[in-house]
Amino acid sequence: MAWKGKRGDKEAFGGGCKMIFWADKLADEVIKREERLKRVKNLRVESGIGASGIPHLGSASDVARGWAVCLGIRDRGYDSDLIAFSDDRDGLRKVPLGFPESLKEYIGKPVSHIPDPFGCHESYGEHMSSLLLESLEKLGIDFKFYSGDRFYAKGELDREIGLALKEAERIKKVVEDWLGQDLRTVFFPICQSCGRIYTTRVTGWEPGKVFYVCDQEFEGKVSGKPFMVKGCGYQGECSFRDGKLAWKVEFAARWSRLKVCSEAYGKDLADSVRVNDWVSKNVFGWEPPLHARYELFLQKGGKKISKSVGNAITPQDWLRCGSPQSLNLLFFKRFTGTREIDLNSVPAYMDEVDWLEDVYFGREKIQNERELQHPKRLFEYIHYLKPPKKPGIHLPYLMLANILRMVPDLELAKKIVMELKGLDETEELEKRLRWAKNWVGERKAERPEIKPEELPALSELAEWLEKERDAEEIQGKVFELARKHGLKPSEFFQKLYLILLGSPYGPRMGKLIQLLGCKRVAEKLRESGPAGI
Incomplete structure (x- = not known):
């Protein structure tokens, strides 16, 4: 049952x-x-x-x-x-x-x-x-x-x-x-003449041995084109060990x-x-x-993932971009229900692993005890019932990906992240950056929607950032440009974070731009408009 x-x-x-x-x-x-x-x-x-x-x-x-x-x-x-x-x-x-x-x-x-x-x-x-x-x-x-x-x-x-x-x-x-259905045979001998297995049929048997003829046909495919595979006509015998059920x-x-x-x-x-x-x-x-x-x-779009039609996302593809726990989360989170999946799903699963860890260690509060049990047990299972004894570092995946788009050099990107987040150099940080770098690959960044009224402020900020500036000067300039162009400062800051980090929130803007490099940010801002700014 x-x-x-x-x-x-x-x-x-x-x-x-x-x-x-x-x-x-x-x-x-x-x-x-x-x-x-x-x-x-x-x-x-x-x-x-x-x-x-x-x-x-x-x-x-x-x-x-x-x-x-x-x-x-x-x-x-x-x-x-x-x-x-x-x-x-x-x-x-x-x-x-x-x-x-x-x-x-x-x-x-x-x-x-x-x-x-x-x-x-x-x-x-x-x-x-x-x-x-x-x-x-x-x-x-x-x-x-x-x-x-x-x-x-x-x-x-x-x-x-x-x-x-x-x-x-x-x-x-x-x-x-x-x-x-018509089940032609319960056992397929391997033809001793042509070596095929689906073109045979059993004509008789005795303990340990079958008699067969290779006279059947089936549809094969090459490059998606069907053709008929026909038996060679051979008649013979073979042991039970030279065929399959x-x-x-x-x-x-x-x-x-x-x-x-x-x-x-x-x-x-x-x-x-x-x-x-x-x-x-x-x-x-x-x-x-x-x-x-x-x-x-x-697949995204609802097509079946198939080994034979060349659209397979392999576990190796995922593990180049994300942790084993993120792939386990994909497998274990839900047992039933069809899901569309591609490598663009990796950031969400990586971030959800961090959220589950916060729940498990009480850093993310869920008041309802019944609702708390499921994410805690799920976290235990993605670690094979041997969860870590303390939480690790948490870094939004898209933040790392966007930093690496602007700063492809892994060592420099690592120094920027360490400075932004106040982190020491660790193996975990190194792994997260490498996963994000592999994920970025040839993948184009998704552009946030830019409203027409935001374009002048972004264009002026990009021009102003052609020279290196200090953090406080940058922070003040962003406020100044928002007010000058009739924008709410909070919304303008959110738009800048979306352009630079892929998230509406982030560290102090002046320090972020200074660490990323003013000229790099200027170039990123120019690329962000519908046809460039």
């Missing part, structure tokens, strides 16, 4: 009377269920890893959320492992955009049997899996990795393959009755073999999970794991 949080489900999302954080709720459900079933001591959580294309944020979020449930189980005194299972025996169906078109000849072959086009790993599948594993290690997630290709090769699923073949007609009927069966086989107690899934896999639950219980004799269904991340 899947647990499905809904909008307004206060208990599931951390609101309402009980204020149970979603990972804690799922951990409680898993423990309660396994105590009733009395079958295992280690409450294993599994997440699948696709290996057919560049892993994106959604790929990492699946594993990270599994890790959160695993942490919740451990926090209650139970043993729990997180399994990251790579689907690296899946066949390649599409050549991802931007990849060499020479991969076309390998479409239909298991990704672990395709040479790495980049030449740094033993196979295409290993290359793709390694990218996600690298990001999980950077996030500090503790997991046990399983390669599907090696799992099959070692015979780990021999029992389940035999049972699936024995009950193939029952499984096919369930798929047809429930989903209206269909998706409608494979999840169940893994759950049974690895004794999995919990696995979340995206809504796009709902039908497959439903069938696998039936197969797990009725064919393999393993009560299926507790599920939780989550929504998917989307």
